[in-house]
Every structure is written in structure tokens, then in C-alpha cells.
Amino acid sequence: xxGYYTKAKMENKKKHKVLLALDFDHTVIxxxxxxxxxxxxxxxxxPDDLKVLYRKDGWTQYMGEVFKFLHRNGIKKEAIxxxxxxIKLTEGMKELFTxxxxxxxxxxxxxxxxxxxxxxxxxxxxxxxLFSELFTNPAQFDENGCLHLQMYHLQDWCTLSxxxxxxxxxxxNYVKQRENEDVTFSTIAYVGDxxxxxxxxxxxxxxxxxxxxxxxxxxxxxxxxxSEKGVKIEADVCQWDTGKDILEHLLLxxxxxxxxxxxxxxxxxxxxxx
Numbered sequence: 374x375x376g377y378y379t380k381a382k383m384e385n386k387k388k389h390k391v392l393l394a395l396d397f398d399h400t401v402i403x404x405x406x407x408x409x410x411x412x413x414x415x416x417x418x419x420p421d422d423l424k425v426l427y428r429k430d431g432w433t434q435y436m437g438e439v440f441k442f443l444h445r446n447g448i449k450k451e452a453i454x455x456x457x458x459x460i461k462l463t464e465g466m467k468e469l470f471t472x473x474x475x476x477x478x479x480x481x482x483x484x485x486x487x488x489x490x491x492x493x494x495x496x497x498x499x500x501x502x503l504f505s506e507l508f509t510n511p512a513q514f515d516e517n518g519c520l521h522l523q524m525y526h527l528q529d530w531c532t533l534s535x536x537x538x539x540x541x542x543x544x545x546n547y548v549k550q551r552e553n554e555d556v557t558f559s560t561i562a563y564v565g566d567x568x569x570x571x572x573x574x575x576x577x578x579x580x581x582x583x584x585x586x587x588x589x590x591x592x593x594x595x596x597x598x599x600s601e602k603g604v605k606i607e608a609d610v611c612q613w614d615t616g617k618d619i620l621e622h623l624l625l626x627x628x629x630x631x632x633x634x635x636x637x638x639x640x641x642x643x644x645x646x647x
Contacts (some may be wrong), residue, residue, distance in 0.1 A: 389630045392558040396565035397484035403463040406490045441518040449518035465616030472620045483540045489514035533572040541572035560626040575641045577608035
């Protein structure tokens with residue numbers, strides 16, 4: 374009996390919340406923040422010899438060279454940041470962020486963009502303080518105004534993800550970290566648009582929700598993976614067009630934040646894919 378009461382006491386100390394994890398490009402914002410700055414290049418075009426890098430070494434390496442190319446052509450920090458100020462939140466996102474109970478919600482971003490762009494855009498839109506973590510590729514301007522980009526990590530364990538960013542691994546590590554800090558999530562909602570959002574979606578369980586954006590690749594990729602690979606998402610799948618669609622579904626999750634219904638382990642383990 375002592376062990377039972379000790380466990381019950383520990384459970385009562387835990388804080389129960391809803392986790393809202395979001396992609397950034399074409400999700401939080403209605404643009405691709407990386408390609409948006411192409412308009413700053415001479416003729417608004419990136420040279421073909423740079424585009425080859427994308428096919429060879431991946432997006433992060435490619436964008437690093439794009440930033441160097443812009444700098445060589447006289448585009449400095451101020452011009453890039455001013456350009457990013459033009460980018461607005463996707464329709465209904467502000468209503469989503471302000472419409473959920475703030476004390477019962479944690480917001481994080483998991484994105485293959487970069488830290489400078491995401492932080493700057495969120496601050497300009499007045500919502501940066503809502504997010505506890507931004508998981509993305511680190512970036513910084515040097516003293517000459519050239520933006521330098523690094524990979525978030527280098528991974529070889531997930532065939533669903535790019536080599537520099539396994540979103541499922543990042544999500545799992547965050548949930549585990551918060552568990553160690555006595556915060557558990559009764560519902561985890563993942564909002565995204567692309568195929569690289571499938572990996573974190575696959576980690577979720579029946580009490581969770583995946584929000585794939587209408588008209589983007591994740592919507593078709595989810596049934597494709599089930600029919601061709603037998604890989605099925607356990608969470609509810611709710612398509613969205615505006616942030617208000619997400620809010621409508623998500624508000625239902627706050628009616629009963631009940632620890633007895635919380636699965637253990639909290640997330641699915643990665644599934645081997647052929």
C-alpha cells in the first residue's frame with residue numbers, strides 16, 4: 374500500500390498539459406521563409422550551379438551557400454531582416470495561439486528552416502514569447518552581415534527524415550525532458566504540411582492528433598504509407614486549412630485532461646521501414 378500511495382502522490386505533483394508542436398514554413402507562416410528571400414538575389418534568381426548543391430548535399434548546405442551568394446552580391450543583414458518582415462502568419466494562426474488556454478498549453482516549433490528566420494518572424498508577428506522552444510538549424514550573422522547556417526544534428530537512424538533533422542526524435546526528446554520535469558501531456562497535437570512531418574506524426578498515439586494541411590504533401594503521404602508500407606498513424610488525423618480549424622478540434626482536448634488515460638510509454642517507438 375505504501376508504494377501505491379507514494380506513486381499516487383507523485384502523480385498528483387505532475388502538471389498535465391496539451392503540447393502543440395508545429396512545423397514553420399507553410400504551417401505557422403504561409404510561405405517558405407528560405408525561398409522568400411530569393412527576391413533579394415540579382416534578377417530574383419539563384420544560379421543553377423548553386424541549385425546543384427541541393428540535389429547533392431541537401432537543403433541546409435544549399436541554403437548556406439545561398440546566404441553566401443547574397444552577401445557577395447551586397448545583400449546584408451538589414452536587407453534580409455527587412456524582407457522577412459513582409460511574411461505574415463497563416464490565416465487563423467494568431468487566433469489559434471491566443472484561443473487555447475495559455476496555462477495548460479505548451480508551444481514548440483520543429484522546423485528545417487533556421488533559428489534567425491523563425492525567431493525574427495515570430496517576434497515581428499508578436500508571438501515569439503508563446504514558444505518555449507524552437508528546434509531548428511542554428512544560424513547567426515557574422516560581423517560582416519553574412520548569415521551562416523549549421524545542421525541541427527547529423528542523423529542516420531531515420532529514413533523518413535533528412536540527415537540534418539529527425540523531427541520525431543526531437544519531439545520524443547522534448548516529451549521525455551518534460552516528463553523529467555514533472556510535466557506530462559494528455560494530448561500532443563502535431564501540425565505540419567510536408568512529408569518530413571510524417572515521422573513525428575507516426576510517434577503519436579490514439580489520444581493525440583495530427584493536423585496535416587489541406588493541399589500539401591502530408592495529406593496524401595499518410596494514406597500512401599499505409600497502403601504501400603503498412604505503416605499507419607495511430608493518432609486522429611484532422612485536415613486543416615486555417616488555424617481556426619485546428620483551434621476548433623483542439624479545444625475539445627481540454628475538457629478532460631485525465632492522467633489515467635495517458636499511455637505509457639507516452640510515444641510510440643520508431644518503426645523500422647524497408
